[in-house]
Amino acid sequence: MARPSRREHLIETAITLFCEHGYHATGIDMLLDKAGVSKKTMYQHFRSKEELIYAALRQYDGVFRNNFMKAVEAAGKTPEEKLLAIFDVAHTWFNDNKFFGCMFINAIGEYSEKDSPIREISRQFKQLMWNYVAELAKDANVKEPEKLANELSLLLEGAIVTAQVSQKPEAAVTAKEIGKKLIDDAMV
Amino acid sequence: MARPSRREHLIETAITLFCEHGYHATGIDMLLDKAGVSKKTMYQHFRSKEELIYAALRQYDGVFRNNFMKAVEAAGKTPEEKLLAIFDVAHTWFNDNKFFGCMFINAIGEYSEKDSPIREISRQFKQLMWNYVAELAKDANVKEPEKLANELSLLLEGAIVTAQVSQKPEAAVTAKEIGKKLIDDAMV
């Protein structure tokens, strides 16, 4: 038994290393050493490194969005508050010393082939995040919820990259201020 | 002679490949094959692959900012127009079929060590871009030019990543609309 545990642990380790060092730079040997799992076991669970990358991205997709949404719901009561809380949650994220930017943005940088499954997963993740923002916007009864979702999503991306590249976690505050203006403008 | 030509050509090739495939995924052999330059010659010009990466980033830093600023100046007369033109220039960039996101953002994703020279060059590039936006903002006599520079820079980052990951070059339009609001609000 103990089957789910091994697989899970490999994915967890993979997420950690891919986040910090990137995908090509993370070797299988290093990963297995860190995970304390033998090579045979890994290749029993995943057919290739790419399969492990897919699994890691898929797992992270679910976990991240779940945590993110929970944190947003916890931080705001009304839909408007929740929309703004997005940036507070992001701020907390940026200040984590294990913050290395968005795993999916980083993945796209290393896999540029247009039909790559890795790109597809990343695109889907962003779509699902957008869906969530759009839902909140609809709940808030704003004029054009999808437009507002576009705007707030773009602000979030900008904050993530600014926090990552320019080492400015306070980019979340800038994004929040802009977001507040846009939400106010969009309120009926 | 012909010395500058070889070095330049290696850097040009490096920029192209690093942009499209990333840094770790681009092997020296592949690069040299594409450049039509022998290995010995390359290692005569650059002490290591990392040195070539530095040189490529530095070159791209200069060229990109020069082209970007020229395009912005050409597209707008008044400082306000120029501030908005940033997003038009970005839009054109996003629609280039050789658009693979920002070279520096992608670099950060592969090199996470805090004191890495690659990170430093990338941080500097973003700083210099910010400086330019801040200059334009000052010329436009807005209330808080540096705050506006923070905001517009963040919007630009957001647009770049959205165009790259979600394959939506029209993110530039979204960013421009938000930018217009912020500029208008900041006008004295």
Next chain:
DNA sequence: TTATAAGTAAACAGATCGGTTTACTTATAA
């Protein structure tokens, strides 16, 4: 008890990595 499934450690494979060296070929300028 014993068959089975899942694990480990480690050798191995072939390719590729970054980087060096050797032998030969230009081109140029004194």
Next chain:
DNA sequence: TTATAAGTAAACCGATCTGTTTACTTATAA
């Protein structure tokens, strides 16, 4: 003409890459 600098092609190096295989060790459940 000839010394020099810069180039090429290709062999070579040790390390590392992804992935496979072998031999042995658990743990579990019939």
